[in-house]
Amino acid sequence: MIKGLIFDLDGVITDTAEYHYLAWKSLAEKLDIEIDREFNEQLKGISRMESLDLILKHSNKEKDYTEEEKVELATQKNDEYKEYIKQITPKDLLPGIDQLLKDAKAKGLGMALASASKNGPEIMKRLEIEDLFDGIVDPASLHAGKPDPEIFVKGAEILGLDTSECVGLEDAEAGVEAINAANMFSVGVGSEAAMHKADYIVKDTNELTLEKILEEAGK
Numbered sequence: 001m002i003k004g005l006i007f008d009l010d011g012v013i014t015d016t017a018e019y020h021y022l023a024w025k026s027l028a029e030k031l032d033i034e035i036d037r038e039f040n041e042q043l044k045g046i047s048r049m050e051s052l053d054l055i056l057k058h059s060n061k062e063k064d065y066t067e068e069e070k071v072e073l074a075t076q077k078n079d080e081y082k083e084y085i086k087q088i089t090p091k092d093l094l095p096g097i098d099q100l101l102k103d104a105k106a107k108g109l110g111m112a113l114a115s116a117s118k119n120g121p122e123i124m125k126r127l128e129i130e131d132l133f134d135g136i137v138d139p140a141s142l143h144a145g146k147p148d149p150e151i152f153v154k155g156a157e158i159l160g161l162d163t164s165e166c167v168g169l170e171d172a173e174a175g176v177e178a179i180n181a182a183n184m185f186s187v188g189v190g191s192e193a194a195m196h197k198a199d200y201i202v203k204d205t206n207e208l209t210l211e212k213i214l215e216e217a218g219k
């Protein structure tokens, strides 16, 4: 019996995955590193500093910067990202999400956020959905990021549920792996190729209805 939904944020609830990409691309260009959308798939779901490390490694530049310089570079990216998220309003919920959240609430399901983003709480506020959620896992409290299951296990703890009573929703490969490792039913939003490890795949959020999710999870 499913009693809770645990959501990733970027790329599932709102299209901030695109803003992350644009901000990283702009930083990479300044460092003379080229990244494209295919490479960007690897950056989804992982932390800010891990993303920077992958970008530097992509161009064999991981040894060119001290830890301090890397923190400064990550801050530059985050400053640009924050400019993008200032524009977010409730209209920026991805298609189908508003209805899904309302239906889940009406049905009495618990809802928690399991996002690696430290900007999560601000984005939830701007989308005006924080009251629908029972809680947000603090990414700073984690010992290991996605694909480790910890963030989804903590999401279930917030809801007071066993992980087997929850569904996790993700758009990142690392995120789907984290949900599966938490022994939760995984819903993947995206291409078949990127989401092939998910228990149930939808091409985009339009297809995410509570009825269908519960039906699939109950099979």
Ligand code: BG6
Residues within 6 Å of the ligand: 009, 010, 017, 020, 043, 044, 045, 046, 047, 048, 051, 078, 115, 116, 117, 118, 119, 120, 172
């Ligand atoms: C995840 C995104 O949700 O959050 C990643 O998929 C991002 O792309 C990560 O790097 C950390 O986000 P932030 O906002 O703390 O830099």
Ligand code: MG
Residues within 6 Å of the ligand: 008, 009, 010, 011, 012, 017, 044, 045, 170, 171, 172, 175
């Ligand atoms: Mg995501």
